[in-house]
Amino acid sequence: MVRVRQTAERSGRTVEEVRVVAISKTKPFSLIRQVYDSGHRCFGENYVQEILQKAPQLPNGIEWHFIGHLHSNKVKSLMVPNISMVEGVHNEKIANHLDNAVSSLARNPLKVLVQVNTSGEPCE
Template identity: 70%
Template sequence: MAALAAEALRAVLRRVQAAAERSGRRAEEVRVVAVGKTKPVSLIRDLYDAGHRFFGENYVQEFIQKAPQLPDDIKWHFIGHLQSNKVKSLLGTVPNLQMVEGVDNEKIASHLDRIIASLGRKPLQVFVQVNTSGEGCKYDTIKLKLVLKHFAKSGVQPSDCTALAKHIKLSCPNLIFSGLMTIGRPDYNSTPENFLTLSRCKNEVCQVLGMPEKQCELSMGMSEDFEQAIEMGSTNVRIGTTIFGPREYPKKEKS
């Protein structure tokens, strides 16, 4: 399993390099976050030993169990909607948390800011999560329903992302606004509309904040569409199943 994951990571990095070159950039300009949701600590450690340092998790409880068992030079990303009542445990347990992807309202931004100050942590990088997919579509499989339930309702509307970015930049001194992120369509059909929407949001945010575009990252692209995302300007891709294999969700017992 470990050897397969390491080889899968190397294959992903080769594909990232090729996609980056097609976009006129170097591979070093694209960050690959290996998302180990439901995977054992041992498998993450194997990829760490192979030289990778960027890892992500989606669920706070799983995150705070795993992170203390792994080296402290890992650059951790929390990905998705973060509940206010779990902020303190996450920040207190994972001192090497580098990024929250993403902040989706002013309340959670301000709460993160206060908790960071109370813990004496250095400022934390954040991406604003933008809902580029909309709602109203139907999904037939259990997997897609799970994805939709966890992610699709999170994220500010594109028309509101500038106001949230401005709030973070001007009113949250313990947060570093670093860019925008989107989960994309829950059916992973690799259509470009989500990426185009996020790119337009970036242009608007940079204009309003007077921020150089190179300082505003785009986190978009996962296992099914990361190459297209890179070609359309993504600087941060989140790869799970292509590296680690299918998720291993616990089976529910029959009542």
């Protein structure tokens, strides 16, 4: 965290303005719990199934981030109570599915990061 603080200061920000997301994919519950108990709150997964397995067994204070490619048939199941952000929404269909899922649950808005194809390449 020292490097995070130094980098934040060099960029003119405070460390409080920076969020470190601990990627917990394939990590056991016990390790995630240890990191949580040390004060960390943001964890990222790139498999919906892992969030579904881990979220109910870990503290509600965790802010889950889904990182990566999300299939439309997985959107509803991703809506665990403490999902905080979806990173990498790559098309309008997924964005609409997320919007509908969040609206149907009457929960706080979900934060999303949109993936933008700036190169114009069809595979991006």
